[in-house]
Amino acid sequence: MTKGRRKTSRHEFFKYFPKDLLTEVLARVASASISDLFTAKLSCKEFLEAASENYIFEHITIEKLPVIPWTISHGASSFLARCKENGNPEALFRHGMVEFFSSNKPESGFQHLKNAARKGHVEAIYTCGVILVCHGGQFKQEGIELLSSLKNHKSRHRTIKECRDKIKGILQSMWIDRGEAGIGPEEPKSHGRTCNCSKFNKRGWIDEEEYTTCDYCVWDHEATLFCKILRARGFGIS
Numbered sequence: 581m582t583k584g585r586r587k588t589s590r591h592e593f594f595k596y597f598p599k600d601l602l603t604e605v606l607a608r609v610a611s612a613s614i615s616d617l618f619t620a621k622l623s624c625k626e627f628l629e630a631a632s633e634n635y636i637f638e639h640i641t642i643e644k645l646p647v648i649p650w651t652i653s654h655g656a657s658s659f660l661a662r663c664k665e666n667g668n669p670e671a672l673f674r675h676g677m678v679e680f681f682s683s684n685k686p687e688s689g690f691q692h693l694k695n696a697a698r699k700g701h702v703e704a705i706y707t708c709g710v711i712l713v714c715h716g717g718q719f720k721q722e723g724i725e726l727l728s729s730l731k732n733h734k735s736r737h738r739t740i741k742e743c744r745d746k747i748k749g750i751l752q753s754m755w756i757d758r759g760e761a762g763i764g765p766e767e768p769k770s771h772g773r774t775c776n777c778s779k780f781n782k783r784g785w786i787d788e789e790e791y792t793t794c795d796y797c798v799w800d801h802e803a804t805l806f807c808k809i810l811r812a813r814g815f816g817i818s
Contacts, residue, residue, distance in 0.1 A: 595626060602630040610640035637666040647674050648753045664692075672696035673704040674750075680711075681810075682754045697726070705730060706743050713803040727799045751810065 606627060610617040617640065621631045630636070642663060649656065663671035673696040680689025690711065696704035705726055712723025730740055
């Protein structure tokens with residue numbers, strides 16, 4: 581009798597918690613580990629119900645799922661679609677990358693990248709910044725500011741090199757639309773300013789300690805290399 585009551589008590593422990601609190605707890609679990617979320621769902625009815633909330637799909641991590649799932653079940657496809665529909669930053673970023681660089685939908689793709697960037701997604705901020713710098717004109721200053729913001733981003737534990745490497749890996753995994761890679765965006769032109777780093781002529785990628793150089797020179801250089809590897813598919817450049 582005692583053991584039975586104790587078991588019932590444990591089973592109903594979360595029954596008296598506010599649903600909003602359970603949802604917030606699950607969202608934090610989901611943002612760290614998708615497998616831990618599924619384990620939590622099996623633990624009690626309350627968690628199972630809370631796990632179906634849209635808020636969970638907005639925050640769940642999908643980092644371990646392939647960016648380009650060549651074979652995918654209907655359930656997995658529906659799951660990823662729901663993540664995107666609910667504004668999951670990684671899902672928006674991935675969808676934007678595919679549309680912009682592979683599916684010949686640059687306007688829609690860039691919008692998804694912008695939406696992910698607004699949510700603080702580091703790789704989306706980087707990609708949007710490079711695209712804007714490459715397009716130049718009135719967009720260039722916005723791109724420079726976006727890229728420069730990465731130096732003080734709250735996710736600074738992820739270095740710009742790690743961010744760049746992740747993007748290069750994604751591009752390697754997809755078919756690149758030759759029209760987008762060959763026609764736009766163009767490599768940025770010199771910003772035409774006189775600065776202490778006007779003779780900046782580094783040939784490879786910039787090291788973290790070199791980001792103290794003039795923002796225009798640094799991000800012009802970064803965007804130029806990005807365009808070149810995109811066109812040549814020479815993703816092995818380091």
